[in-house]
Amino acid sequence: MTQGLDLAGQLAQFKAVVDSLPWAVFWKDLDSRYLGGNQAMAKLCGFASPDDLVGLSDTDLWWRDDAASYRADDLDVIQSGQQRLYVRLPFPGEGGSTIWIDRHRIPLRDPSGAIAGVIGWFEDVTTRKNAEDAEAQAQLEATLEMATPLLPVADGVLVMPLIGKLDAQRAAQMSETLLTGVTQYRAHTAILDVTGVRRMDTTAIEALARAAAGVRLLGAAAVVTGVGPTVAQAIVRLGVDFGQVVVLGDLKAGVAHALASAHKRRA
Structure with missing residues (x-):
């Protein structure tokens, strides 16, 4: 029987799991300040490490012009306790292009079950949307x-x-x-x-x-x-x-x- 991981090992394992995901994943506190994220989220923000994201809010990032809208979305999930999945939005891509994302948000809960913030992730669905648009046009x-x-x-x-x-x-x-x-x-x-x-x-x-x-x-x-x-x-x-x-x-x-x-x- 293998020995269970200690806290440090569990955190390292969790980090390895979220860093392996293809989506930009993040989690925030009740004030919409970032508690963490994965490597894809750090890259999206222009950071070398997810640690650089901790303590920041959307007003500190390059999409600060949309920070009020993101904060409102966070509050909606935090106050309602309901998840908000598959919200399709245009998003700035590289070189001034526009990509399409499905944005997902769910409540972040502490061990007691109380809501402590929000977990979110972005999924690039540009290829899927282009295919859907082409099919609709046909x-x-x-x-x-x-x-x-x-x-x-x-x-x-x-x-x-x-x-x-x-x-x-x-x-x-x-x-x-x-x-x-x-x-x-x-x-x-x-x-x-x-x-x-x-x-x-x-x-x-x-x-x-x-x-x-x-x-x-x-x-x-x-x-x-x-x-x-x-x-x-x-x-x-x-x-x-x-x-x-x-x-x-x-x-x-x-x-x-x-x-x-x-x-x-x-x-």
Whole structure:
């Protein structure tokens, strides 16, 4: 049976454990003064040893501008006795860059169970956040693509039915999909059907005009369908110029117009 460690040995073992952790770990007293930390925390603070951290507060460190916020977080944990885990924040990195951290804080308790301060640690989650952001962007783009489908309904005729709200981001995606499709399918007519658009404001109407202008620059005809009295009045009121775009009441009329135009060109 191995002999138990004395106090000095236990402290040395504890130090070895916390220094081996990949996170910046620290512990503070009730006044938010540092009682200690691991080697990663010392490096973050710009110190050679964690011993240099003892007795300091956040106002003494290079992030002193955020000291009041950190003190408030400490007090929240100390007074509530509740842990605060996975608080994601931007944090200054090397060379003026920004990294993302998950900040964790739990109550520090003495042997009797009374709260004596706070234990905290920082976890660099920049890589994880970038991956999450990329996945979210991919999902958004897929959703936008499904929300603005481009349908070849006849030889040389494309229809893009628009449904819901047409905001700036979706308008940009709509134009890109439409113009790419006109080139890909060698379309002679592109129909934008706005029957399902809930509200046509300035952004939506101007986006339609720009998309139609782009279609014409590619040598195809642009047709807008599903324009009711309310939308027509909005177009007039805003003074948006649709130029040579054909505007019709419904999609059926738009397809018929496109087919008739194609027939005339072949005759």
